[in-house]
Amino acid sequence: MTVGAASIDTTAALSRAVAGPPALETRDLTIRFGGHVAVNAVSCAFHPGELTCIVGPNGAGKTTYFNLISGQLPPSAGQILLGGEDVTRLPVPHKALRGIGRAFQLTSLFPNLSVFENVRLAVQSRRRIGLDLWSVWSANRAVREQAEDCLERVALADKRHLPVASLPHGDQRKLEVGILLALQPRIFMFDEPTAGMSVDEVPVILGLIQEIKRDKSKTVLLVEHKMDVVRSLADRIIVLHNGNLMADGDPAEVIASPIVQQAYLGIAAGDESAQQEGSHG
Structure with a gap:
């Protein structure tokens, strides 16, 4: 020591x-x-x-x-x-893409989106999948399955459809950890x-x-x-x-x-x- x-x-x-x-x-x-x-x-x-x-x-x-x-x-x-x-000297997004994951400050929650959508966006960010309005990105099975897995791991699967703004503070903290897991740092x-x-x-x-x-x-x-x-x-x-x-x-x-x-x-x-x-x- x-x-x-x-x-x-x-x-x-x-x-x-x-x-x-x-x-x-x-x-x-x-x-x-x-x-x-x-x-x-x-x-x-x-x-x-x-x-x-x-x-x-x-x-x-x-x-x-x-x-x-x-x-x-x-x-x-x-x-x-x-x-x-x-x-x-790299900014936050570049450090995140290289594998530095910061819970609670790395990613901001989107309060008007559902719990599931917040995690799904993090999965897409990690996979570098853009939001193409001409594609049905919500049907991407691999993305959906990974997002569901992250929600299971933080015990939020039963609240997947709720808007984030409706979650109590403790659940929001768990969601932030779920988002960090989705980023796979x-x-x-x-x-x-x-x-x-x-x-x-x-x-x-x-x-x-x-x-x-x-x-x-x-x-x-x-x-x-x-x-x-x-x-x-x-x-x-x-x-x-x-x-x-x-x-x-x-x-x-x-x-x-x-x-x-x-x-x-x-x-x-x-x-x-x-x-x-x-x-x-």
């Missing part, structure tokens, strides 16, 4: 290094807003088959880091590499995927992320505040603080490290019982 500038344990880094080239990498990625550095020279490599949770307090730079990777924001400095290709980026969902809805999304994680050709990045979700999903945790990479490594080691315990779990140094609860509770 790496905490701050000091390398405490390089085992996790070495195991990733021998796993092959990274699917996604940021090198000294930086963005400044006037005199404020929101993300400061963050260098991380993410590998296929690995789920990395990005944690930190509000204002740490997590979502801004996501926005840089997916193309919503142009960096002030640094590089973004996708499969070794420099995609730093190599890199899945989830920004607090269970936020606003009821207790009954959360297992659907967590189970889906677990399913994606089992596909060793996919790379998953997850911003999450709920530590029980982090513990259940993460292969690796990175911690951002004031735009800086503060810790990177095995989940148990990162959560148990004193600097992370103090900064993010509110546990005072030397409070062994609280540290144990923070690590396992």
Whole structure:
């Protein structure tokens, strides 16, 4: 594990290094807003088959880091590499076509269209099928079958004909995940995927992320505040603080490290019982 500038344990880094080239990498990625550095020279490599949770307090730079990777924001400095290709300056649509998928911000929902039509449009976008008014594109069996499969996977098949505007917030979040599945990215980026969902809805999304994680050709990045979700999903945790990479490594080691315990779990140094609860509770 790496905490701050000091390398405490390089085992996790070495195991990733021998796993092959990274699917996604940021090198000294930086963005400044006037005199404020929101993300400061963050260098991380993410590998296929690995789920990395990005944690930190509000204002740490997590979502801004996501926005840089997916193309919503142009960096002030640094590089973004996708499969070794420099995609730093590519706009969102071009990054999406190359395989960077961003849930909840990559694709806007069409509130006046049905649930099914929203997913079908995403399938067509991925397949690069245009809307030709002279063809009956709605009868395209392959497109329809893939859209139906995505709706089944996010438990929305029974609401396929409803207009999106009529869906409760939790179902809209599930639909956004369904749209991401339809785009078939190599890199899945989830920004607090269970936020606003009821207790009954959360297992659907967590189970889906677990399913994606089992596909060793996919790379998953997850911003999450709920530590029980982090513990259940993460292969690796990175911690951002004031735009800086503060810790990177095995989940148990990162959560148990004193600097992370103090900064993010509110546990005072030397409070062994609280540290144990923070690590396992």
